[in-house]
Structures are given as C-alpha cells and as structure tokens.
Amino acid sequence: MIRYIIRRLLGAVVVVWVVSVVTFLIFQLAPKLSGQSPVYYYIAKQPPPKGSVQFRELEHAFGFDRPLLQQYWRWLTQIFKAHQVSNGSGESSACHLPCLGYSFKLHTQVSSLIWDAIPVSLGLAVGASLLWLVGGLLVGTISGLRPGSIFDRIGMVGTLTAVSVPIFFTGPILLLLVVYKWKWLPDVSYASITDDPVQWLKSMILPWIALAFAFAALYARLTRANMMETMSEDFIRTARAKGLPRRTVVLKHGLRAALTPIITIFGIDLGTLIGSMVITETVFNLKGLGWLSIQAIRGKDLPVIMGVTIIAAIALVVANVVVDVLYAVIDPRVRLS
Amino acid sequence: MSRESEATLETAPIEVYGERAPQSDAFLSVRDLRVHFPTDDGLVKAVDGISFDVHRGKILGIVGESGSGKSVTSQAILGLHKRTRAQVTGQIWFNGRDLVEVSEGDMRGLRGNDIAMIFQDPLSSLHPFYRVGAQISEAYRVHNSVSKAEARRVTVEMLDRVGIPNPSSRYDDYPHQFSGGMRQRAMIAMALVCRPTLLIADEPTTALDVTVQAQILELMKELAGEFNSAIILITHDLGVVAETCADVVVMYGGQCVEKGAVEDLFYRPEMPYAWGLLGSMPRMDRTRQARLTPIPGQPPSLIQVPKGCVFQPRCQFKDRVEGNRCVTEHPELLETAPGHAVRCHIDPAERRQIFTNEILPVL
Numbered sequence: 001m002i003r004y005i006i007r008r009l010l011g012a013v014v015v016v017w018v019v020s021v022v023t024f025l026i027f028q029l030a031p032k033l034s035g036q037s038p039v040y041y042y043i044a045k046q047p048p049p050k051g052s053v054q055f056r057e058l059e060h061a062f063g064f065d066r067p068l069l070q071q072y073w074r075w076l077t078q079i080f081k082a083h084q085v086s087n088g089s090g091e092s093s094a095c096h097l098p099c100l101g102y103s104f105k106l107h108t109q110v111s112s113l114i115w116d117a118i119p120v121s122l123g124l125a126v127g128a129s130l131l132w133l134v135g136g137l138l139v140g141t142i143s144g145l146r147p148g149s150i151f152d153r154i155g156m157v158g159t160l161t162a163v164s165v166p167i168f169f170t171g172p173i174l175l176l177l178v179v180y181k182w183k184w185l186p187d188v189s190y191a192s193i194t195d196d197p198v199q200w201l202k203s204m205i206l207p208w209i210a211l212a213f214a215f216a217a218l219y220a221r222l223t224r225a226n227m228m229e230t231m232s233e234d235f236i237r238t239a240r241a242k243g244l245p246r247r248t249v250v251l252k253h254g255l256r257a258a259l260t261p262i263i264t265i266f267g268i269d270l271g272t273l274i275g276s277m278v279i280t281e282t283v284f285n286l287k288g289l290g291w292l293s294i295q296a297i298r299g300k301d302l303p304v305i306m307g308v309t310i311i312a313a314i315a316l317v318v319a320n321v322v323v324d325v326l327y328a329v330i331d332p333r334v335r336l337s
Numbered sequence: 338m339s340r341e342s343e344a345t346l347e348t349a350p351i352e353v354y355g356e357r358a359p360q361s362d363a364f365l366s367v368r369d370l371r372v373h374f375p376t377d378d379g380l381v382k383a384v385d386g387i388s389f390d391v392h393r394g395k396i397l398g399i400v401g402e403s404g405s406g407k408s409v410t411s412q413a414i415l416g417l418h419k420r421t422r423a424q425v426t427g428q429i430w431f432n433g434r435d436l437v438e439v440s441e442g443d444m445r446g447l448r449g450n451d452i453a454m455i456f457q458d459p460l461s462s463l464h465p466f467y468r469v470g471a472q473i474s475e476a477y478r479v480h481n482s483v484s485k486a487e488a489r490r491v492t493v494e495m496l497d498r499v500g501i502p503n504p505s506s507r508y509d510d511y512p513h514q515f516s517g518g519m520r521q522r523a524m525i526a527m528a529l530v531c532r533p534t535l536l537i538a539d540e541p542t543t544a545l546d547v548t549v550q551a552q553i554l555e556l557m558k559e560l561a562g563e564f565n566s567a568i569i570l571i572t573h574d575l576g577v578v579a580e581t582c583a584d585v586v587v588m589y590g591g592q593c594v595e596k597g598a599v600e601d602l603f604y605r606p607e608m609p610y611a612w613g614l615l616g617s618m619p620r621m622d623r624t625r626q627a628r629l630t631p632i633p634g635q636p637p638s639l640i641q642v643p644k645g646c647v648f649q650p651r652c653q654f655k656d657r658v659e660g661n662r663c664v665t666e667h668p669e670l671l672e673t674a675p676g677h678a679v680r681c682h683i684d685p686a687e688r689r690q691i692f693t694n695e696i697l698p699v700l
Contacts, residue, residue, distance in 0.1 A: 233461065234456060234458060234461040234462040235461065235462055235463060235464040235465070237412075237417060237456070237462070238456060238462045238463065238464070238527075239464070240417055240448070241415055241417060241448055241449060241453070241454045241456075242448065242449040242475065242476040242479060242527070243445045243446065243447070243448035243449035243450055243476075243479050243480060244445075244449075244475070244479055245445065245479075253464055256466055257464070257465070257466060330466065331465070331466055332465075332466060332511045333465060333511070333513055
C-alpha cells in the first residue's frame with residue numbers, strides 16, 4: 001500500500017511538471033502568435049513602441065529576449081525565489097514566495113489573490129461533491145435494488161430532468177426563489193468559515209445544491225446501473241447463501257463492489273467540476289478561483305491566468321491521487337497489481 | 338474385552354445417526370417442484386415437476402446438460418430465487434418443514450447453517466474485495482454468536498481441514514491470491530464451516546483441472562461422511578457421478594427423465610437420453626472417430642416446451658412407439674424396477690432389448 005501511494009505521488013509530480021511546461025508554452029507563445037508582445041499582458045497597459053529602448057528594457061526585465069528554454073527555467077525558478085517586479089513606468093513590487101508573479105492590473109501579488117480564493121473554492125468543491133455523492137448513491141442504490149418500482153421511476157425521471165438543466169439555469173432560479181421570493185435565506189453574502197460558520201453555511205448551501213444537482217443525477221444513474229449489475233453477481237448469491245441479512249448483502253457485499261467504477265468516474269469528474277465551479281462562482285458571486293480566472297481573462301491579466309491554471313492543475317492532480325488511493329482502499333486487487 | 342470395546346466404538350456413530358434421523362427415511366424430500374420465471378417472451382418453465390429424496394450420509398447426483406434446470410432446482414432448495422421474479426410451487430420437505438412455505442427470515446436462518454451450497458465458479462463466487470478467511474468467518478458468525486477471534490480460530494481449523502497449507506496466513510489472503518483449486522477448497526470450507534446437514538454442490542469441479550477435481554471430490558465425500566451430511570451433487574460429468582453418487586436423477590428440459598441407483602443408470606439405463614449421455618462420454622480406448630457419440634440436436638426451449646415427450650425432437654427411437662405417441666402424449670415418470678423410474682413411451686421390455694442389442698455394443 002505504501003509503495004502504491006509513493007508510486008502515485010511520483011506520477012503526480014511528473015504530471016504537475018508537464019502541466020507547468022504546457023501552461024508556460026501556451027501562455028508565452030499565444031501572444032506571440034497574435035503579434036502582440038507578451039509584455040502587454042504582464043504590465044496591463046500598452047507597452048512602449050517596439051524597438052524603443054524602454055520596450056527592450058521591459059522585454060529584458062521579463063526575460064522575453066532570451067531563448068525559450070531559458071525563459072521557462074527562469075519562470076520556474078522564480079516561483080521559488082523572491083524578486084522585484086516592475087512595469088517599467090514607476091510601479092514596482094517585491095514578489096513574495098511562492099512567487100507566481102504580480103498583477104499590475106489589480107496591484108497585488110498573484111499568490112495572495114489565489115490564497116484568498118482557495119478557501120472559497122475548496123469549500124464549494126468539497127461540500128458540493130459530498131452532497132452529490134451522498135444524494136446520488138442513495139437514490140441510485142434504492143433504485144438499483146428495485147428497478148421498475150415507483151421510487152425508481154420517479155427517481156430516474158427526476159435525474160433525467162436534473163441532468164438536462166444547466167447550472168446557469170438552476171443557480172439563478174434557486175436565488176430567485178429562495179433568496180428573493182420566499183426569503184428563506186435573505187442574506188447569502190459570503191463569510192469565511194472561521195469568522196462566521198453559520199453565515200458561511202448560509203452562503204454556501206445554494207451554490208452546493210446548484211453545483212451538486214446535475215452531478216448527483218449522473219451518479220444516481222451510474223449507481224443504479226452498477227448496483228443492478230453487482231446484485232446479479234455470483235458473490236452476491238454466495239452472500240445470500242450464507243444466510244446474511246439483506247442489509248449486509250446489499251451494503252457490505254453489493255454497494256462496495258458497485259462503488260469502484262463510481263470512484264473512477266469521480267476522479268475524472270473533478271476536472272469537469274472546475275469548469276462548473278467557474279459558472280457557479282459567477283452566478284453566486286463567490287470570489288473563488290473560478291471567479292478569479294474570469295476576472296483575469298477579462299482583464300487580460302496573464303500572470304493571474306497562469307497562476308490560477310497551475311494551482312487548479314495541482315489541485316486536480318492531488319485530488320486524483322486521493323481518488324487513486326481511495327480506489328486501492330476499496331479494491332485490494334489494485335494495490336497488488 | 339478389547340475386541341468388544343472396538344465394536345462399540347464402531348457402532349457408536351450409527352447410534353448418534355439413529356437419534357438424529359427424522360421420522361421419514363428421507364432427509365430431504367422434493368415433491369413436484371416447479372420453478373417458473375415469467376419473462377417478456379413467455380413463461381420459462383426452468384423446472385417443471387421434479388421429485389426426489391436425499392438421505393443423510395449419501396450423495397444424490399443430478400445430471401443433465403446446461404439449461405436442464407439443475408442449478409435452478411438447487412437454488413430453489415436454498416430459497417435463493419427472488420419471490421418477485423420466480424414462481425416456485427410444489428414441496429421441499431427438509432427436517433419436517435416445507436421450504437417452499439417458510440418465511441424469508443426462517444429461510445435465512447437455515448441458509449448456510451443447515452443447508453449450504455458450493456458454487457460452480459469459485460473465483461466469481463468469492464467476493465473479490467474481502468479476505469478469504471473473513472468471508473468464511475462471516476458465514477460462521479451469522480449463525481453463531483462468537484467473538485471474532487473464535488470465528489477466526491474455527492475458520493483456520495476449517496481451512497486446515499480442507500487441505501489449505503499455512504491456513505492461518507492464507508486466512509488473510511484475497512481470493513485472487515489463491516489458485517483455482519485452493520479457491521474451491523475455500524468455498525468448501527465456507528459451506529462446511531457451520532456443519533450443515535445438507536450440502537448442495539453445484540458443479541463444484543467444473544472449473545478445475547482433472548487432478549484437482551479428484552481431490553476435491555474425495556474431500557467432499559470424506560467430509561460428508563464425517564459430518565453425516567446429505568449431499569446433492571449437480572454435475573454434467575457422468576464420470577464424477579459414477580465415482581461419488583449413490584442415486585442419480587437425470588434432468589432434461591426441466592423434467593426428471595430417469596432416476597435410480599447409480600448402478601441402474603450405468604448398467605441398466607432405459608431412457609434414450611440417458612443412453613445418449615453415456616454415449617457422449619469420451620472413451621480413450623477407442624479410435625479417434627469412435628471416442629464419443631454426440632446427441633444430435635439442441636436442448637429444448639423452456640418457453641416452448643416440445644409437445645409430448647420433452648426429448649422427442651432429438652430422440653432416435655420415437656418410431657419404436659405406436660401411433661406417434663411420443664409427439665402427442667407426455668409420458669409419465671413410471672417405476673420399471675424398485676427405485677428405478679423412467680419417463681419414456683417405449684415398452685420397458687423393448688427398451689431393455691434396444692439397450693443390450695443396439696446401445697451397449699457401441700458404448
């Protein structure tokens with residue numbers, strides 16, 4: 001098991017490195033392809049005319065006059081090295097560790113922008129995935145045990161509806177009804193969990209529901225199909241032949257086996273989740289990573305875009321390692337092969 | 338003096354058996370058992386009126402090809418058919434109770450404890466995610482309120498008993514770490530851990546190679562003798578039947594077509610299907626072409642059961658019966674000798690003649 005985890009972690013490090021190379025290349029080369037100097041996206045205003053001394057000084061300061069490989073190396077090492085950043089027209093700042101750059105648009109360190117956004121996004125992601133896993137598994141298990149029953153029929157029509165409704169529809173509808181019409185939650189402004197846990201919960205509950213809704217429906221269908229398949233397996237017959245109570249047969253023998261493909265899908269869905277979070281955070285005005293990335297893209301604020309991309313990629317890789325370990329915990333065959 | 342005490346020792350187990358034996362001489366009596374599955378295509382008559390008796394300390398063989406209803410019969414005895422999906426009628430008398438009528442809760446108490454089953458494919462029948470030992474302990478702990486440590490002790494003992502080396506360390510292995518033969522031994526240990534009085538083995542050796550087959554069968558026979566259990570052995574391997582069983586039921590198309598003592602079936606078979614089965618046993622002492630004679634045709638559909646005799650579409654001898662009765666009239670299962678019953682329209686005397694003159698020489 002330990003060896004398995006170490007192998008997964010080493011793999012994760014490689015993936016993060018590849019992500020850093022790809023991110024660097026895309027965001028460094030894309031401006032060049034469009035004929036714009038990348039400097040423009042760093043200093044957040046029109047740079048001095050090309051060929052001028054100031055322009056060359058700026059390019060040199062950001063390292064764009066060097067070969068690509070050196071540029072990458074410089075960018076990578078600067079993350080771990082405090083240094084000064086300047087936009088060539090008076091404004092300059094020290095970049096603290098981990099130095100993901102400085103946003104001249106927002107006049108802040110990229111790392112502190114991200115640092116503020118992480119708890120919001122993490123709370124949203126964890127809460128929503130718990131909600132959809134519990135809801136999806138519950139509905140799916142009950143449906144899968146009695147396919148064709150009333151519960152199953154209602155459940156499956158319900159999930160089909162939920163899958164078909166996008167977040168940018170459910171989100172505003174939820175806000176409209178719960179906050180404005182029925183006034184169950186009059187104040188949904190965000191508060192940090194450490195400052196005011198109750199207000200945090202109030203601000204998070206609607207985003208969780210909106211985000212979990214579509215996913216839960218998918219997982220209910222997936223669980224139902226897996227459960228139906230698992231319950232016809234030979235080892236379920238063995239469990240029944242032992243004289244085990246039905247609850248043990250279903251939960252200990254059935255659900256555990258039905259869970260493995262769901263966990264695999266969950267790992268993949270975490271990537272989709274990041275996309276959905278951008279929408280959810282925008283709809284509910286939560287200042288998380290998704291919201292930040294939208295702001296950065298609108299403002300053509302390249303250091304922020306790159307920072308958010310790298311952090312999101314790392315988060316995804318870490319989450320997938322956790323999922324892989326979880327998978328091995330559930331299925332012993334994975335550990336040993 | 339010493340001779341006398343030896344004699345008493347020998348008879349002692351028989352006395353115990355006498356005390357435990359039920360009033361009726363059969364330990365399990367199946368009467369007119371029918372298992373029908375309603376499907377979209379029609380009613381599947383998987384088992385259609387089968388009756389047999391099993392005695393303690395004896396092995397009853399149920400033979401037949403795939404889809405003849407062997408496994409469905411055994412699962413009906415264990416009450417494993419979902420009551421919503423299967424219509425089970427008839428009687429299954431076990432220890433003075435009709436298993437068709439008992440509640441699901443009572444049946445659960447019997448399953449594993451009094452009636453246990455060994456399944457065909459041990460890899461898919463063991464849960465891949467749980468340790469082998471834990472799966473056996475689980476079977477013991479449902480029916481016996483003991484500590485985990487005690488259940489482990491009993492399990493290790495049982496694993497040792499079925500011939501698994503290093504049982505206390507193999508206890509913690511997963512099924513995929515066991516070889517095929519070891520898995521089947523583990524399945525047997527699981528079935529026997531509660532010392533059931535009735536053991537149903539559903540093709541226990543099909544997935545195993547021949548050398549392991551013999552060991553497993555020997556083990557089952559030995560343990561059945563030791564616990565004085567009744568055994569139903571379901572198989573399509575007549576060699577296995579000849580070696581282990583006392584009585585045989587031949588099933589075809591969900592019906593019993595012939596039953597009797599194992600000698601009846603091997604030396605005096607009367608039903609053309611039983612002849613076919615014997616003929617399709619490979620004979621390694623013959624030339625390649627003559628090694629086995631297959632039965633022509635396909636097993637019948639269980640939805641559209643053939644009119645008349647269920648075997649009639651494949652029977653080569655139906656022209657020996659007057660008036661096309663094989664096709665028009667369903668034959669009854671009739672005793673031709675004590676304990677030997679046959680479902681066939683051909684006259685018993687003629688059947689015996691056909692067997693000695695036409696079948697025996699080519700077997």
